Amino acid sequence: DTEVTQTPKHLVMGMTNKKSLKCEQHMGHRAMYWYKQKAKKPPELMFVYSYEKLSINESVPSRFSPECPNSSLLNLHLHALQPEDSALYLCASSQDAFNYGYTFGSGTRLTVV
Amino acid sequence: ILNVEQSPQSLHVQEGDSTNFTCSFPSSNFYALHWYRWETAKSPEALFVMTLNGDEKKKGRISATLNTKEGYSYLYIKGSQPEDSATYLCAHKSNFGNEKLTFGTGTRLTIIP
Numbered sequence: 001d002t003e004v005t006q007t008p009k010h011l012v013m014g015m016t017n018k019k020s021l022k023c024e025q026h027m028g029h030r031a032m033y034w035y036k037q038k039a040k041k042p043p044e045l046m047f048v049y050s051y052e053k054l055s056i057n058e059s060v061p062s063r064f065s066p067e068c069p070n071s072s073l074l075n076l077h078l079h080a081l082q083p084e085d086s087a088l089y090l091c092a093s094s095q096d097a098f099n100y101g102y103t104f105g106s107g108t109r110l111t112v113v
Numbered sequence: 114i115l116n117v118e119q120s121p122q123s124l125h126v127q128e129g130d131s132t133n134f135t136c137s138f139p140s141s142n143f144y145a146l147h148w149y150r151w152e153t154a155k156s157p158e159a160l161f162v163m164t165l166n167g168d169e170k171k172k173g174r175i176s177a178t179l180n181t182k183e184g185y186s187y188l189y190i191k192g193s194q195p196e197d198s199a200t201y202l203c204a205h206k207s208n209f210g211n212e213k214l215t216f217g218t219g220t221r222l223t224i225i226p
Contacts, residue, residue, distance in 0.1 A: 004156070031212070042117070042202065042216035043157075055212055090157075097212040101147055101159030 001026040006091050006105035013081065014113055021076040021108045023091030031097035032074040034066060035090040037107075043090055049074060050097040081112045117205045117217035125223045126193045133189040134220040136203030140184030144206040147214060148177055148188055152199040160188075160201075193224045 004025045013019050023032065031050045035043040048056035049068045057066075063085075065077040074091060088109050092102040118137045126132045138146065148160040161170040166181040174191045190197055200219040207213075 033214075040218070042218045045213055045215070048212050050212060056210070058213075092157075098206075099145070099162070099164075101162045102149075102157075102214065103159070104149075104156040106154075106156045 002103070004091055004093055004103050004105035006089075006108050008108060009106065010109045010111075012111045012113060013078065015081060015083070017081075018077070018079045020078065021089055021091075021110075023074040023076075023093075023105055024072055025093045025103065026072055027093065027103065028071075029093035029095055029103070030071060031094045032068065033092045033094075033102065034074070034076055035092065037088045037090060047076075048097060055097065078110075081110075083112050086111045117203060117215050119201075119203055119217040119220050121220060122218065123221040123223070125225055126190075128193055128195060128224050128226050130193055131189065131191045132193060132222070133187050134201065134222075136186045136188070136205075136217055138184050138186070138203070138205040138217075139207065140182060142208040143181040143184075144208050144211040146179055146181075146186050146206075147204040148186070149202045149204065150199045151202060151219070157202060188220075190222075193222075195224045195226055198222060198224045 007022045034046040037043040047066045052068045067075040088107045090107045091105040094100040094102045146163045149157040151157040163179040168179040176189045179186045200221045202219045204214045204216045
């Protein structure tokens with residue numbers, strides 16, 4: 001298995017909703033990432049998990065809450081989002097956080113209404 | 114250069130022609146430079162991870178060079194084919210926080226049959 005699987009592919013949520021994005025890989029990668037991409041902008045790093053520990057939080061608002069329950073799974077819990085949080089959320093993994101290329105999922109297109 | 118910059122933003126190339134584009138990045142405290150290809154409705158795909166000044170890497174008709182002293186990398190595509198149409202992203206890591214990969218805005222390449 002050489003893929004990163006993200007679910008759901010599309011999500012529409014209201015500003016009072018709580019939802020979660022899920023990311024899974026079975027390549028034995030020990031680093032996992034969340035990126036956010038808005039139209040015509042580069043992907044922006046949100047969080048880095050290395051060996052299941054949060055190693056980077058790029059000053060992301062607390063309405064985004066990451067979780068890494070095990071080495072194969074990465075979640076992003078969403079609560080009280082704003083319309084400006086609408087974006088493509090990309091998950092990626094790599095063998096470690098330093099020396100390898102990333103394998104990306106196809107993303108979750110999130111719309112906050 | 115403080116950020117990762119790519120030029121041109123977009124490019125139309127006749128099928129069969131060769132082309133190249135540029136990634137500029139901060140030259141101080143360099144750690145690594147990545148190249149990714151991102152086709153519409155797919156996941157970004159890793160092309161190269163480059164770490165050494167003067168490095169040249171090749172994958173089929175695509176190759177890349179790296180100059181860490183002056184802070185630039187070139188991506189070359191020889192004999193463009195329609196399947197090369199994609200956005201090409203470069204991304205940079207520095208020695209300060211080398212778990213963080215910072216992306217450029219990409220070069221959108223369209224091959225005209």
